[in-house]
Amino acid sequence: MRPPECAICDTEFDPFEGGDTVYFRETESDKKQNQRMERQGLTGHPPNCDWFCNAHLKQAQDLQHLHLAEALVQMRR
Ligand SMILES: [Zn+2]
Numbered sequence: 001m002r003p004p005e006c007a008i009c010d011t012e013f014d015p016f017e018g019g020d021t022v023y024f025r026e027t028e029s030d031k032k033q034n035q036r037m038e039r040q041g042l043t044g045h046p047p048n049c050d051w052f053c054n055a056h057l058k059q060a061q062d063l064q065h066l067h068l069a070e071a072l073v074q075m076r077r
Helices: 028-039 054-062 068-076
Strands: 020-023 049-052
Touching: 020 054, 049 054, 049 068, 054 068
Parallel strands: none
Antiparallel strands: 020 049
């Protein structure tokens, strides 16, 4: 896992005080990478997952049905 830093506003935050990771729909390449990491027992940062601060968490959770890249484009608008 990367340190907690919001994917939208780049704020570093303490996950104990709010903010969390959000998992989005996997693209084909995300799926392959996640399967590869699982097979090798690696615990890296999943490609379809990112951190969101308290201010952006709800918005991110509402877009979980999208791919991460699509959700970021929508949220940055
Ligand atoms: Zn944020």
